[in-house]
Amino acid sequence: MSRAWRLLPCLFMGAGPALAQSPPLEPVLRAEQAFARMADEKGIRAAFLTWLTEDASVFSPRMTTRMAQYGPEPGDPGHLVWYPEAMGLAASGDLAWSLGPWTYAVKKGGAVLVHGHFLSLWRKQADGGWKAVADIGVPHAAPERPVEPLALREATPVVPASKPKQPDATPRLQKKEADLAVAWAEKGGLALLPELAKQARVLRPRRMPLRDPAEIEKALEADPPGARWAPARIQVAASGDLAWTCGESGPDQRGTAASFLRVWTLEGAEWKVLFDVRLPHPPPPK
Numbered sequence: 361m362s363r364a365w366r367l368l369p370c371l372f373m374g375a376g377p378a379l380a381q382s383p384p385l386e387p388v389l390r391a392e393q394a395f396a397r398m399a400d401e402k403g404i405r406a407a408f409l410t411w412l413t414e415d416a417s418v419f420s421p422r423m424t425t426r427m428a429q430y431g432p433e434p435g436d437p438g439h440l441v442w443y444p445e446a447m448g449l450a451a452s453g454d455l456a457w458s459l460g461p462w463t464y465a466v467k468k469g470g471a472v473l474v475h476g477h478f479l480s481l482w483r484k485q486a487d488g489g490w491k492a493v494a495d496i497g498v499p500h501a502a503p504e505r506p507v508e509p510l511a512l513r514e515a516t517p518v519v520p521a522s523k524p525k526q527p528d529a530t531p532r533l534q535k536k537e538a539d540l541a542v543a544w545a546e547k548g549g550l551a552l553l554p555e556l557a558k559q560a561r562v563l564r565p566r567r568m569p570l571r572d573p574a575e576i577e578k579a580l581e582a583d584p585p586g587a588r589w590a591p592a593r594i595q596v597a598a599s600g601d602l603a604w605t606c607g608e609s610g611p612d613q614r615g616t617a618a619s620f621l622r623v624w625t626l627e628g629a630e631w632k633v634l635f636d637v638r639l640p641h642p643p644p645p646k
Contacts, residue, residue: 385449388456388482389510391490392444399442400468405435412492413483417593417606419496421639423619439468442478443509448625448634450597456482456490457604457623457635459561459569461507462497475502477569479621479635481595481604493595494606496621496637498565529600529631533624534591536631537605541588548612549583549638557625557632564638583638586612589620601626608641617641 391411399407408430412418416426442462449456457479464474478497482490536555543551552562553576562570562579570576587610596603606621623635 385447385456388447388449388458388490389444391482392447392458392480395492396442399440403435404438404440405430405433408495412495413485416492417494417621419606419619419621419639421619422641423592423606423608437467439465439470441465445507445510447510448602450599450602452597452599452601454484454599455595455597455602455604457602458482459635460509461503472502474499476500477563479563479623479637481623483595494593494604494621496563496606496619496639498563498567498637498639500566500568503568529603529626530594530596533594533596533603533605533631536624537591537594541590541609544583544609545585545588548585549580550577552580552633552636553577555633556636557627557634560632560634560636562636565640584613586610586616603631616643 395407395411398410408418408426412426412430414426418424418426418429420429440462441464442460444458444460446459447456459477459479462476462478463472464476465472476497476499478495480492480496481494483493485491540551540555556576559571560576562576564570564579564582567579570579589607589609591605592607594603594605603624604622605624606619608617608619611617618641619639621635621637622633624631625634626632
């Protein structure tokens, strides 16, 4: 959903937090599918203005707003296709994430110009429906084999390893982000390694989502030390077991600034990074 580089936008069945008696993922899955269907039938602009909240954060690759990205007429005439391959839900049933592949073509039925993966955060609305509150994605080469879509039979809650209610979840997460910013300024991406969840994925441009620990470590080695950051947004589920943060970090040792989005999950009593997405900004014009 920031699903192409300018248009660019998970279910680990044992990794996402949710209680056995919590609401199932089906409503979120149906919302994601309806979002994609509207993009296919009515176009990118109409779909994103409908399914993103007014305060949604999107990335292109800089962090921007829903209206700045998709509001101006006539909108992008291209054709964007996507589907979720994985999703996760908070125990409280108010916050969810979705991950999957996307493709972009100039027109419907045209040749695919760009492949990629998106990561979106979904928030339950006052009327009981779901809308996306954050959307980010990376472009990459065509996958070697088709990515399997999430089947409804798989979209079931999973059991967390800790109590669902953590009253101090937000302050503890703020401290985690602050400590990570300090460590990153000294060590670069390798500072993230001890903070990763057991089933973490790392998304970087020109790479399929990384799951293998050795591949993740190699990718993080390429993220050099740089300026500290403070998240622009932090949103935590009512159950205190799932959260997301996003923002922008200043220039690193190579002079490159970047946008980031992280999804955090509770493992035991500790916040751990389930997803880390980093989008370098293009160099300023000379």
